[in-house]
Amino acid sequence: MDRYLFPTVVLAALVGFVLATAFPGTPWLLEGAALFKELFLSVLKMIVAPLVFFSVLSGIVRLDAAKQLRRIGTLTVAYYVITTAFAITLGLTVVFLFHPWTNAPPLSAIETASTHATLIGTSENTFGALVRNLLAQMFVNPFAALAKLNILGIVTNSIVLGLSLLMVLPSDSVVKRSIHEITNVIYKLASWAVWVVPIGIVGIVYQMTTNANLALIGQLAAFSGVVIGTTLLHMVIILPSIAWLGGRIKPATLAKKTFRPIVVALSSSSSAATLPVSFHAANDLGVSSTTASFVLPLGSTINMDGTALFEGVAAIFLAYLFGLDLNASATVTVFLVAMLASIGAPGIPSGSMAGMQMVLLAVGIPLEGILILLMVERPLDTIRTSANVLGDLVGCVVIDRHADVK
Ligand code: ASP
Numbered sequence: 001m002d003r004y005l006f007p008t009v010v011l012a013a014l015v016g017f018v019l020a021t022a023f024p025g026t027p028w029l030l031e032g033a034a035l036f037k038e039l040f041l042s043v044l045k046m047i048v049a050p051l052v053f054f055s056v057l058s059g060i061v062r063l064d065a066a067k068q069l070r071r072i073g074t075l076t077v078a079y080y081v082i083t084t085a086f087a088i089t090l091g092l093t094v095v096f097l098f099h100p101w102t103n104a105p106p107l108s109a110i111e112t113a114s115t116h117a118t119l120i121g122t123s124e125n126t127f128g129a130l131v132r133n134l135l136a137q138m139f140v141n142p143f144a145a146l147a148k149l150n151i152l153g154i155v156t157n158s159i160v161l162g163l164s165l166l167m168v169l170p171s172d173s174v175v176k177r178s179i180h181e182i183t184n185v186i187y188k189l190a191s192w193a194v195w196v197v198p199i200g201i202v203g204i205v206y207q208m209t210t211n212a213n214l215a216l217i218g219q220l221a222a223f224s225g226v227v228i229g230t231t232l233l234h235m236v237i238i239l240p241s242i243a244w245l246g247g248r249i250k251p252a253t254l255a256k257k258t259f260r261p262i263v264v265a266l267s268s269s270s271s272a273a274t275l276p277v278s279f280h281a282a283n284d285l286g287v288s289s290t291t292a293s294f295v296l297p298l299g300s301t302i303n304m305d306g307t308a309l310f311e312g313v314a315a316i317f318l319a320y321l322f323g324l325d326l327n328a329s330a331t332v333t334v335f336l337v338a339m340l341a342s343i344g345a346p347g348i349p350s351g352s353m354a355g356m357q358m359v360l361l362a363v364g365i366p367l368e369g370i371l372i373l374l375m376v377e378r379p380l381d382t383i384r385t386s387a388n389v390l391g392d393l394v395g396c397v398v399i400d401r402h403a404d405v406k
Contacts, residue, residue, distance in 0.1 A: 009263055012198035016205025024210050033206035040200020044264075044273035047190050049146045051275055052154045052297040058183040059293035060162030061169075061176045072403040076295050079395045080303040081339075083242065087234050087305035087387070088312040088338050092331065094230045095316045100222035134343070149272070152301050152346070183293070190276030194260070201267050223317045224376050230313065231306050231387045239305075239387075239394045247397035249285060257284045258393050265386040269378070271300040271347030274389050282396045291400040299392030300347045306387030307352045308342035310380060315359050318369035330363045337362040347388070349381055 016033070023029055137152040142161075145153030169175055240251035261278045268274060275296060282292035315334045319326045326334070341355025353370065360369050 008198045009201055009267075012201035013205045016202045017209055019202075020206045020209030029206060030210065033203040033210075036199050036203030037207065038203075040196045040203065041268060041270070041273060043196045044193050044268060044270070044276065045149065047186070047193055047276055048272050049149055049154060051186050051190055051279075052272075052300075053146065053158050054179065054183040054186050055279070055293035056155055056158040056297050057162045057165075058179045059290050060159060061165050061179055062290045062293075072291065072294055072399065075399045075403050076298060076395065079399055080299065080343075083239075083305055083391055083395070084303065084308045084339055084342060085335075086238065087309040087391075088335050090234055090238065091227075091230050091309035091313040092316065092335065094226060094233075095313050098226070099316070099320070100226065131340075134340075149348075150346075155298055155301065187279060190279060193276045194264070194280075197264060197267065204267055219317075219321065220372070220376050223313070224380060226317075227310055227313050227380055228383055231309055231383050234305060234309060235387050235390055239390050243394045243397050247394070247401050249397050254285075254394070254397075257281055258390055261389050261393065262386045265389040266382045269349040269381040269385045270351075271304070271385055271388045271392070273348075274385070275300050278389060278393060281393055285393065285397055287396045287400045291403060292396050295396045295399050296392055299395055300388075302343045303392055303395060304342040304345055304347075304352070304384075304388045305391040306384030307345055307355075308338050309387070310384045311338040311341055311352060311356055311359050314356065314369075314373055315363060315365065318360065318365045318372065319363065321372065322365055322369065324363070324365060326363060333362050334359060347385075349385075350377060352384075353377070 019029060134152070137150055138156040140150060140153040140157075142154070142157040144150070145157055165175065165179075240254050243249045243254050244251060258281050261274050261281045264274045264277045265271065278296050278300070279292055282296060283289070312334055315338065316326065316331075319330075337359045341352065341358050345352040345355045353374075356373065357367055357370060360367055
Protein backbone atom coordinates (compact mmCIF):
# COMPACT_ATOMS: atom_id res chain seq x y z
CA MET A 1 0.00 0.00 0.00
CA ASP A 2 2.83 2.41 0.95
CA ARG A 3 4.19 2.67 -2.57
CA TYR A 4 0.74 3.26 -4.05
CA LEU A 5 -0.50 5.82 -1.53
CA PHE A 6 0.47 8.97 -3.43
CA PRO A 7 -0.97 7.93 -6.84
CA THR A 8 -4.07 6.57 -5.13
CA VAL A 9 -4.59 9.83 -3.23
CA VAL A 10 -4.21 11.90 -6.42
CA LEU A 11 -6.58 9.59 -8.27
CA ALA A 12 -9.10 9.76 -5.41
CA ALA A 13 -8.94 13.57 -5.37
CA LEU A 14 -9.43 13.60 -9.15
CA VAL A 15 -12.44 11.29 -8.92
CA GLY A 16 -14.01 13.52 -6.21
CA PHE A 17 -13.33 16.66 -8.27
CA VAL A 18 -14.65 15.25 -11.56
CA LEU A 19 -17.81 13.95 -9.86
CA ALA A 20 -18.41 17.32 -8.16
CA THR A 21 -17.91 19.20 -11.43
CA ALA A 22 -20.01 16.85 -13.59
CA PHE A 23 -22.79 16.23 -11.04
CA PRO A 24 -22.69 19.10 -8.54
CA GLY A 25 -24.99 18.76 -5.54
CA THR A 26 -26.57 15.46 -6.66
CA PRO A 27 -28.34 14.20 -3.49
CA TRP A 28 -27.18 10.58 -3.70
CA LEU A 29 -23.62 11.65 -4.44
CA LEU A 30 -23.68 14.06 -1.49
CA GLU A 31 -24.92 11.20 0.70
CA GLY A 32 -22.21 8.92 -0.66
CA ALA A 33 -19.52 11.57 -0.09
CA ALA A 34 -20.66 12.06 3.51
CA LEU A 35 -20.65 8.29 4.00
CA PHE A 36 -17.12 7.92 2.60
CA LYS A 37 -15.84 10.75 4.77
CA GLU A 38 -17.53 9.34 7.88
CA LEU A 39 -16.12 5.88 7.20
CA PHE A 40 -12.64 7.32 6.87
CA LEU A 41 -12.86 9.37 10.09
CA SER A 42 -14.57 6.57 12.04
CA VAL A 43 -11.92 4.00 11.13
CA LEU A 44 -9.16 6.37 12.22
CA LYS A 45 -10.98 7.30 15.43
CA MET A 46 -11.77 3.69 16.23
CA ILE A 47 -8.13 2.93 16.87
CA VAL A 48 -7.03 6.11 18.60
CA ALA A 49 -8.07 5.53 22.24
CA PRO A 50 -6.40 2.12 22.70
CA LEU A 51 -3.41 3.24 20.63
CA VAL A 52 -2.76 6.28 22.82
CA PHE A 53 -3.38 4.41 26.07
CA PHE A 54 -1.10 1.47 25.34
CA SER A 55 1.60 3.35 23.51
CA VAL A 56 2.09 5.83 26.37
CA LEU A 57 1.92 3.00 28.89
CA SER A 58 4.43 0.85 27.04
CA GLY A 59 6.66 3.90 26.48
CA ILE A 60 6.76 4.53 30.21
CA VAL A 61 7.23 0.95 31.39
CA ARG A 62 10.02 0.57 28.86
CA LEU A 63 11.97 3.30 30.65
CA ASP A 64 14.03 1.41 33.13
CA ALA A 65 14.57 4.24 35.54
CA ALA A 66 12.69 7.26 36.78
CA LYS A 67 15.71 9.37 35.80
CA GLN A 68 15.21 8.39 32.17
CA LEU A 69 11.54 9.40 32.37
CA ARG A 70 12.45 12.76 33.86
CA ARG A 71 14.87 13.39 31.02
CA ILE A 72 12.51 12.51 28.19
CA GLY A 73 9.62 14.33 29.93
CA THR A 74 11.62 17.51 30.42
CA LEU A 75 12.93 17.47 26.85
CA THR A 76 9.43 16.86 25.46
CA VAL A 77 7.80 19.70 27.39
CA ALA A 78 10.69 22.07 26.59
CA TYR A 79 10.43 21.23 22.88
CA TYR A 80 6.64 21.75 22.86
CA VAL A 81 6.80 25.11 24.64
CA ILE A 82 9.70 26.48 22.58
CA THR A 83 8.35 25.49 19.15
CA THR A 84 4.79 26.61 19.94
CA ALA A 85 6.07 29.97 21.21
CA PHE A 86 8.18 30.24 18.05
CA ALA A 87 5.17 29.57 15.82
CA ILE A 88 3.00 32.25 17.48
CA THR A 89 5.87 34.74 17.40
CA LEU A 90 6.34 34.04 13.69
CA GLY A 91 2.62 34.57 13.04
CA LEU A 92 2.46 37.80 15.06
CA THR A 93 5.65 39.17 13.47
CA VAL A 94 4.41 38.52 9.95
CA VAL A 95 1.08 40.15 10.82
CA PHE A 96 2.73 43.29 12.15
CA LEU A 97 4.97 43.61 9.10
CA PHE A 98 2.36 42.68 6.57
CA HIS A 99 -1.38 42.95 7.16
CA PRO A 100 -3.12 42.97 3.77
CA TRP A 101 -6.65 43.17 5.20
CA THR A 102 -6.10 46.79 6.34
CA ASN A 103 -6.56 47.91 2.72
CA ALA A 104 -10.28 47.76 3.47
CA PRO A 105 -11.90 49.53 6.44
CA PRO A 106 -12.99 47.66 9.59
CA LEU A 107 -16.47 46.19 9.63
CA SER A 108 -17.94 49.17 11.45
CA ALA A 109 -21.42 48.00 10.49
CA ILE A 110 -21.18 44.91 12.67
CA GLU A 111 -23.35 45.47 15.71
CA THR A 112 -22.39 43.23 18.52
CA ALA A 113 -24.60 41.87 21.23
CA SER A 114 -21.77 40.39 23.25
CA THR A 115 -20.16 42.39 25.99
CA HIS A 116 -16.78 43.83 25.20
CA ALA A 117 -14.62 42.46 27.95
CA THR A 118 -12.17 44.75 29.63
CA LEU A 119 -8.67 43.58 28.97
CA ILE A 120 -7.45 42.92 32.49
CA GLY A 121 -10.66 41.64 34.06
CA THR A 122 -11.50 39.13 31.37
CA SER A 123 -7.99 37.89 30.84
CA GLU A 124 -7.96 36.80 34.51
CA ASN A 125 -11.27 35.01 34.15
CA THR A 126 -10.18 33.51 30.89
CA PHE A 127 -6.96 32.13 32.30
CA GLY A 128 -8.89 30.65 35.21
CA ALA A 129 -11.41 29.08 32.85
CA LEU A 130 -8.67 27.72 30.62
CA VAL A 131 -6.78 26.14 33.50
CA ARG A 132 -10.01 24.68 34.97
CA ASN A 133 -10.89 23.28 31.57
CA LEU A 134 -7.44 21.71 31.20
CA LEU A 135 -7.63 20.12 34.66
CA ALA A 136 -11.15 18.85 33.98
CA GLN A 137 -9.90 17.14 30.82
CA MET A 138 -6.84 15.64 32.50
CA PHE A 139 -8.14 14.17 35.74
CA VAL A 140 -11.04 11.99 34.73
CA ASN A 141 -12.17 8.44 35.19
CA PRO A 142 -10.07 6.36 32.74
CA PHE A 143 -13.12 4.63 31.25
CA ALA A 144 -14.85 7.94 30.61
CA ALA A 145 -11.66 9.28 29.01
CA LEU A 146 -11.38 6.23 26.72
CA ALA A 147 -15.07 6.23 25.80
CA LYS A 148 -15.19 9.97 25.09
CA LEU A 149 -11.87 10.01 23.23
CA ASN A 150 -10.56 12.57 25.68
CA ILE A 151 -6.90 12.28 24.67
CA LEU A 152 -5.57 14.49 27.47
CA GLY A 153 -7.47 12.33 29.99
CA ILE A 154 -6.20 9.11 28.40
CA VAL A 155 -2.60 10.36 28.40
CA THR A 156 -2.84 11.48 32.05
CA ASN A 157 -4.31 8.14 33.13
CA SER A 158 -1.72 6.10 31.31
CA ILE A 159 1.16 8.24 32.61
CA VAL A 160 -0.07 7.80 36.19
CA LEU A 161 -0.65 4.07 35.76
CA GLY A 162 2.70 3.69 33.97
CA LEU A 163 4.54 5.45 36.80
CA SER A 164 2.99 3.20 39.39
CA LEU A 165 3.76 0.08 37.32
CA LEU A 166 7.33 1.29 36.95
CA MET A 167 7.68 1.60 40.71
CA VAL A 168 5.98 -1.64 41.69
CA LEU A 169 6.89 -4.23 39.06
CA PRO A 170 10.28 -5.90 38.65
CA SER A 171 12.00 -5.24 35.30
CA ASP A 172 11.32 -8.79 34.03
CA SER A 173 7.62 -8.64 34.97
CA VAL A 174 5.20 -10.56 32.77
CA VAL A 175 2.76 -7.63 32.97
CA LYS A 176 5.32 -5.33 31.36
CA ARG A 177 5.93 -7.87 28.59
CA SER A 178 2.20 -8.21 28.00
CA ILE A 179 1.82 -4.45 27.70
CA HIS A 180 4.50 -4.40 24.98
CA GLU A 181 2.85 -7.30 23.18
CA ILE A 182 -0.62 -5.72 23.25
CA THR A 183 0.92 -2.46 22.02
CA ASN A 184 2.47 -4.27 19.04
CA VAL A 185 -0.90 -5.83 18.18
CA ILE A 186 -2.50 -2.37 18.29
CA TYR A 187 0.25 -0.95 16.07
CA LYS A 188 -0.56 -3.64 13.52
CA LEU A 189 -4.25 -2.69 13.62
CA ALA A 190 -3.29 0.95 13.24
CA SER A 191 -1.27 0.24 10.10
CA TRP A 192 -4.46 -1.06 8.43
CA ALA A 193 -6.18 2.32 8.89
CA VAL A 194 -4.21 3.82 6.00
CA TRP A 195 -6.22 1.68 3.57
CA VAL A 196 -9.30 3.88 3.97
CA VAL A 197 -7.47 7.14 3.16
CA PRO A 198 -8.32 7.18 -0.60
CA ILE A 199 -12.00 6.46 0.16
CA GLY A 200 -12.11 9.41 2.55
CA ILE A 201 -10.44 11.67 0.01
CA VAL A 202 -13.05 11.01 -2.69
CA GLY A 203 -15.77 12.06 -0.19
CA ILE A 204 -13.97 15.12 1.13
CA VAL A 205 -13.00 16.48 -2.29
CA TYR A 206 -16.56 16.01 -3.59
CA GLN A 207 -18.01 17.87 -0.58
CA MET A 208 -15.49 20.70 -0.69
CA THR A 209 -15.85 21.26 -4.44
CA THR A 210 -19.64 21.19 -4.28
CA ASN A 211 -19.83 23.61 -1.34
CA ALA A 212 -17.16 25.99 -2.63
CA ASN A 213 -18.19 29.56 -2.01
CA LEU A 214 -16.65 31.66 -4.76
CA ALA A 215 -17.72 34.87 -3.06
CA LEU A 216 -15.07 34.25 -0.45
CA ILE A 217 -12.84 37.23 -1.21
CA GLY A 218 -11.36 40.41 0.22
CA GLN A 219 -10.29 40.51 3.81
CA LEU A 220 -11.01 36.87 4.56
CA ALA A 221 -8.95 35.79 1.56
CA ALA A 222 -6.11 38.07 2.69
CA PHE A 223 -6.32 36.67 6.21
CA SER A 224 -6.30 33.10 4.88
CA GLY A 225 -3.31 33.94 2.68
CA VAL A 226 -1.35 35.19 5.68
CA VAL A 227 -2.23 32.13 7.79
CA ILE A 228 -1.38 29.70 4.99
CA GLY A 229 1.85 31.51 4.01
CA THR A 230 3.10 31.74 7.60
CA THR A 231 2.17 28.15 8.43
CA LEU A 232 3.98 26.97 5.30
CA LEU A 233 7.00 29.03 6.31
CA HIS A 234 6.98 27.25 9.66
CA MET A 235 6.60 23.86 7.98
CA VAL A 236 9.10 24.35 5.17
CA ILE A 237 11.82 26.41 6.85
CA ILE A 238 11.59 26.37 10.66
CA LEU A 239 10.64 22.77 11.43
CA PRO A 240 13.02 21.19 8.86
CA SER A 241 15.83 23.41 10.23
CA ILE A 242 15.08 22.19 13.77
CA ALA A 243 15.06 18.58 12.52
CA TRP A 244 18.36 19.11 10.74
CA LEU A 245 20.16 20.95 13.52
CA GLY A 246 18.62 19.08 16.44
CA GLY A 247 18.03 15.64 14.94
CA ARG A 248 20.47 15.34 12.02
CA ILE A 249 17.65 14.59 9.56
CA LYS A 250 18.03 16.23 6.14
CA PRO A 251 15.04 18.29 4.93
CA ALA A 252 14.57 16.04 1.88
CA THR A 253 14.48 12.91 4.05
CA LEU A 254 12.06 14.60 6.44
CA ALA A 255 9.77 15.60 3.57
CA LYS A 256 9.78 12.09 2.12
CA LYS A 257 9.18 10.28 5.38
CA THR A 258 6.51 12.62 6.72
CA PHE A 259 4.55 12.77 3.47
CA ARG A 260 1.98 10.15 4.49
CA PRO A 261 1.00 11.66 7.87
CA ILE A 262 0.83 15.10 6.25
CA VAL A 263 -1.61 13.80 3.61
CA VAL A 264 -3.74 12.18 6.32
CA ALA A 265 -3.61 15.36 8.45
CA LEU A 266 -4.63 17.45 5.43
CA SER A 267 -7.57 15.18 4.68
CA SER A 268 -8.71 14.41 8.25
CA SER A 269 -8.01 17.78 9.97
CA SER A 270 -7.30 15.76 13.07
CA SER A 271 -3.92 15.20 14.73
CA ALA A 272 -5.44 12.46 16.88
CA ALA A 273 -6.83 10.59 13.87
CA THR A 274 -3.45 10.91 12.14
CA LEU A 275 -1.64 9.20 15.04
CA PRO A 276 -1.64 5.68 13.56
CA VAL A 277 0.12 6.94 10.43
CA SER A 278 2.47 9.19 12.43
CA PHE A 279 3.74 6.15 14.35
CA HIS A 280 4.77 4.58 11.06
CA ALA A 281 6.54 7.72 9.94
CA ALA A 282 8.42 8.01 13.25
CA ASN A 283 9.58 4.43 12.77
CA ASP A 284 10.73 5.25 9.21
CA LEU A 285 12.64 8.23 10.57
CA GLY A 286 14.55 5.89 12.85
CA VAL A 287 12.94 7.12 16.08
CA SER A 288 12.95 4.53 18.87
CA SER A 289 9.51 3.19 19.70
CA THR A 290 9.99 4.26 23.33
CA THR A 291 10.34 7.91 22.30
CA ALA A 292 7.59 7.75 19.66
CA SER A 293 5.11 6.15 22.02
CA PHE A 294 5.68 8.86 24.58
CA VAL A 295 6.12 11.96 22.40
CA LEU A 296 3.52 11.40 19.64
CA PRO A 297 0.32 10.85 21.66
CA LEU A 298 1.20 13.66 24.03
CA GLY A 299 2.13 15.91 21.10
CA SER A 300 -1.10 15.17 19.23
CA THR A 301 -3.02 16.85 22.01
CA ILE A 302 -0.72 19.45 23.53
CA ASN A 303 1.81 20.40 20.84
CA MET A 304 0.00 22.43 18.20
CA ASP A 305 2.23 24.89 16.38
CA GLY A 306 -0.24 25.43 13.53
CA THR A 307 -3.16 25.98 15.90
CA ALA A 308 -1.27 28.46 18.08
CA LEU A 309 -0.11 30.40 15.00
CA PHE A 310 -3.66 30.47 13.59
CA GLU A 311 -5.18 31.68 16.87
CA GLY A 312 -2.64 34.49 17.23
CA VAL A 313 -3.10 35.77 13.66
CA ALA A 314 -6.90 35.37 13.87
CA ALA A 315 -7.06 37.50 17.02
CA ILE A 316 -5.11 40.34 15.36
CA PHE A 317 -7.26 40.08 12.22
CA LEU A 318 -10.54 40.16 14.14
CA ALA A 319 -9.32 43.01 16.34
CA TYR A 320 -8.83 45.04 13.16
CA LEU A 321 -12.23 44.06 11.76
CA PHE A 322 -13.90 45.17 14.99
CA GLY A 323 -11.90 48.38 15.15
CA LEU A 324 -9.94 47.48 18.30
CA ASP A 325 -6.41 48.74 18.79
CA LEU A 326 -4.33 46.05 20.43
CA ASN A 327 -1.59 47.55 22.60
CA ALA A 328 1.57 45.72 23.70
CA SER A 329 0.01 44.11 26.77
CA ALA A 330 -3.00 42.96 24.75
CA THR A 331 -0.57 41.41 22.24
CA VAL A 332 1.24 39.58 25.03
CA THR A 333 -2.14 38.37 26.28
CA VAL A 334 -2.94 37.06 22.78
CA PHE A 335 0.42 35.26 22.79
CA LEU A 336 -0.08 33.61 26.19
CA VAL A 337 -3.74 32.69 25.80
CA ALA A 338 -3.17 31.35 22.27
CA MET A 339 -0.42 29.17 23.69
CA LEU A 340 -2.62 27.83 26.51
CA ALA A 341 -5.59 27.41 24.18
CA SER A 342 -3.50 25.39 21.73
CA ILE A 343 -2.40 23.12 24.58
CA GLY A 344 -6.02 22.62 25.63
CA ALA A 345 -7.38 22.09 22.09
CA PRO A 346 -8.25 18.48 21.28
CA GLY A 347 -6.65 17.09 18.10
CA ILE A 348 -9.93 16.87 16.22
CA PRO A 349 -11.42 18.90 13.33
CA SER A 350 -12.07 22.47 14.51
CA GLY A 351 -10.77 21.45 17.93
CA SER A 352 -9.36 24.93 18.47
CA MET A 353 -12.63 26.82 18.08
CA ALA A 354 -13.52 26.63 21.80
CA GLY A 355 -10.06 27.89 22.78
CA MET A 356 -10.34 30.59 20.11
CA GLN A 357 -13.27 32.05 22.03
CA MET A 358 -11.02 32.35 25.08
CA VAL A 359 -8.44 34.26 23.03
CA LEU A 360 -11.11 36.63 21.72
CA LEU A 361 -12.59 37.23 25.16
CA ALA A 362 -9.17 37.82 26.67
CA VAL A 363 -8.58 40.89 24.52
CA GLY A 364 -12.17 42.10 24.27
CA ILE A 365 -12.97 40.99 20.73
CA PRO A 366 -16.69 40.24 20.30
CA LEU A 367 -17.49 36.55 20.12
CA GLU A 368 -19.25 37.14 16.81
CA GLY A 369 -15.72 37.00 15.43
CA ILE A 370 -15.99 33.22 15.62
CA LEU A 371 -18.73 33.28 12.98
CA ILE A 372 -16.44 35.20 10.65
CA LEU A 373 -13.65 32.71 11.23
CA LEU A 374 -15.97 29.79 10.59
CA MET A 375 -16.33 30.89 6.97
CA VAL A 376 -12.69 29.98 6.32
CA GLU A 377 -12.23 27.52 9.13
CA ARG A 378 -12.38 24.25 7.20
CA PRO A 379 -9.62 24.87 4.63
CA LEU A 380 -7.39 26.51 7.23
CA ASP A 381 -7.85 23.60 9.64
CA THR A 382 -6.31 21.23 7.09
CA ILE A 383 -3.08 23.21 6.85
CA ARG A 384 -2.71 23.94 10.57
CA THR A 385 -3.31 20.27 11.40
CA SER A 386 -0.49 19.25 9.07
CA ALA A 387 1.80 21.76 10.81
CA ASN A 388 0.73 20.28 14.17
CA VAL A 389 1.53 16.76 12.96
CA LEU A 390 4.88 17.73 11.42
CA GLY A 391 5.79 19.54 14.67
CA ASP A 392 5.16 16.33 16.63
CA LEU A 393 7.27 14.24 14.26
CA VAL A 394 10.17 16.71 14.31
CA GLY A 395 9.86 16.66 18.11
CA CYS A 396 10.23 12.88 18.05
CA VAL A 397 13.40 13.08 15.99
CA VAL A 398 15.01 15.76 18.15
CA ILE A 399 13.97 14.29 21.49
CA ASP A 400 15.02 10.79 20.46
CA ARG A 401 18.48 12.04 19.66
CA HIS A 402 18.95 13.78 22.99
CA ALA A 403 16.93 11.69 25.44
CA ASP A 404 19.21 8.69 25.24
CA VAL A 405 16.47 6.06 25.34
CA LYS A 406 16.56 2.61 23.75
N1 ASP B 1 -7.67 20.19 13.86
C1 ASP B 1 -6.52 20.52 14.68
C2 ASP B 1 -5.75 19.26 15.02
O1 ASP B 1 -6.33 18.20 15.08
C3 ASP B 1 -6.91 21.23 15.93
C4 ASP B 1 -7.41 22.59 15.55
O2 ASP B 1 -6.57 23.50 15.40
O3 ASP B 1 -8.62 22.78 15.40
O4 ASP B 1 -4.57 19.30 15.23
